[in-house]
Amino acid sequence: MKRLEHLFVLLNGWALIAMLGAMTLIVGANIGLRYLTGQSLSWADEAARYLMIWMTFSGAGLALRYGGHVAITNLQEQLPNRGQQVMRAVLALGLLLFFGYMVHVGIQYAQRMQFQVTPALRLPFLYVYAAMPVGFSLLIVHLCLIARPFILAGQFKSRASDDGTADTMPGAASG
Template identity: 30%
Template sequence: MAILLVDVWLGVLDRYVLHLQLAWVEELARYIMIWGIMLAVPCCTAAREHMGLRLVVDRLPLFPQQLLSIAIGVTSVGFFTLIAVTGIAFAEKGFQQFSTVFALPMFWAYLAIPVTFGLTAFQGLLVLALDVIALFESRHSDVKGAVS
């Protein structure tokens, strides 16, 4: 993010003071923002900070809440895996396209999609595993409490 900040400030300084007409600052900022935003997705998944509608879920008893969380987790991991796999083919098509200023293959920008969604699927699996463990621990403690 520090590189993005320096790059954007350089672009502003160039536009209003230096007048060097540096064409690359805008393109560099664009690719840094793409990667930065996309890499935030797996971080949010790991911390369970994604936006969601909890109105119905929070009104359910604990066991149905846990089952619904697991179902949502399985669906999410499947979706993220699908996007990661199809994103690979999309990124490969980027070898035939080149960026305007840097003349780099767009593969490097498009690669953010499979990398991000692959990492998100992995983080989703870890969160799903924690949800399954929590379900079994709560069910085990309910059975243990009923016996004693």
């Protein structure tokens, strides 16, 4: 199971790197062409925008996994250890329900937009809007993979390695 989780995280990270690399190349080429030839790629801004959308939704799960999202822990820090665990469990359940709902909404949006095409790339908007259900599905998977240590001890996966070590959330009781 750990190998599968490691592969999942690795593929998610490499997909983000590929999207960032493609966006960098497209924007860089467009800037170079504009200054060297006076012409630019008509589709470059649109492609970069859609890559940014996909990166945002695809990377949100990794940010959640490593505790990278904003957290306000004042109330949690005032609770005893058992209260903190209950609060984190309720939070994880609420996130899971919200992410599931957003997958549903994202699928509906994508289906509604499947027959419209983007102005420059002539790509069906289905592919743009598919970032939403895909990203929230990734959030669900990442949340399920970190839920136990997060609920029990307020721990996230370590940024340095994904070998099962964890970073403790500030203010979380250890144990």
